[in-house]
Amino acid sequence: MSLDEAYLEYWTEHFEKRVHLSEYERTVVCRKTDGCSKTLCNCDLNLKLKPLLLQHELSKHNSSLSSDTAGETDHSEKLSTTCLLCGRPYPVYDLVTFGMSPDDSVNEMRAKIEQKTGLTASAGIAPNTMLAKVCSDKNKPNGQYRILPDRDTVMEFITDLPTRKISGIGKVSETMLNALGVYTCKDLYEQRAFLYHLYSPISFNYFMRICLGIGSTFVER
Known part of the structure; x- marks a missing residue:
């Protein structure tokens, strides 16, 4: 990378x-x-x-x-x-x-x-x-x-994780999300109604994947 x-x-x-x-x-x-x-x-x-x-x-x-x-x-x-x-x-x-x-x-x-x-x-x-x-x-x-590969472990890890820790969420995105009361990955899910109307479908889907601990399992050469 x-x-x-x-x-x-x-x-x-x-x-x-x-x-x-x-x-x-x-x-x-x-x-x-x-x-x-x-x-x-x-x-x-x-x-x-x-x-x-x-x-x-x-x-x-x-x-x-x-x-x-x-x-x-x-x-x-x-x-x-x-x-x-x-x-x-x-x-x-x-x-x-x-x-x-x-x-x-x-x-x-x-x-x-x-x-x-x-x-x-x-x-x-x-x-x-x-x-x-x-x-x-x-x-x-x-x-x-x-992180062990089971749902409970993943969700426990991701719940209180600050959004800034996620690759792709920089300082600008962090500031905008904080203004909406979003500080952790759990907050992304709880504020999903606001995010749905304020962000593009691509960004919204990205946020939802983050708060559910979903990521790519394919590595491109």
């Missing part, structure tokens, strides 16, 4: 594949060092370090299986602490394995964005794009918020 914003249809194909992903495929190498460093490696750790970590763990595992004698020396190779690409030491990092739920999946996506670009991201998880956009602002910065 813009340089730093996108909508994703996330529920079908992704989760059909996700249930078959191994722990390794759901694991992200997360550096603890904030920002870029002139003394530490700034390469993509998941591209270069993650395969080495897997190889190292397999080496240790195979070595332990072949150790029949008590006290036998472990001959597994030690993992290098220096990046083979830039020659600088690796930063302090954690291996984070994400689960199968929608929240875990979005957390993984945000973690990968941060590790790849150095930028944090916020996300909203909701039944449609309108609500997802609102949710993405809920726990900024570097957070996420989810």
Whole structure:
């Protein structure tokens, strides 16, 4: 939708594949060092370090299986602490394995964005794009918020939501709606008689969709 914003249809194909992903495929190498460093490696750790970590763990595992004698020396190779690409030491990092739920999946996506670009991201998880956009602002910065896809939850969320939080309602529209006593999405429904006569059919239908929590579920490429 813009340089730093996108909508994703996330529920079908992704989760059909996700249930078959191994722990390794759901694991992200997360550096603890904030920002870029002139003394530490700034390469993509998941591209270069993650395969080495897997190889190292397999080496240790195979070595332990072949150790029949008590006290036998472990001959597994030690993992290098220096990046083979830039020659600088690796930063302090954690291996984070994400689960199968929608929240875990979005957390993984945000973690990968941060590790790849150095930028944090916020996300909203909701039944449609309108609500997802609102949710993405809920726990900024570097957070996420989810609305479960059922009517009661959606209506509870939307009832006291200020109209200004809805994408497409700017300062001018907010001022005009406030003059009619409309401050929240619930007010849109309660003042629908005024809105019907004062606004165009397109705007009126848009307001009614907002107060019912209805938004697009189709993402155009």
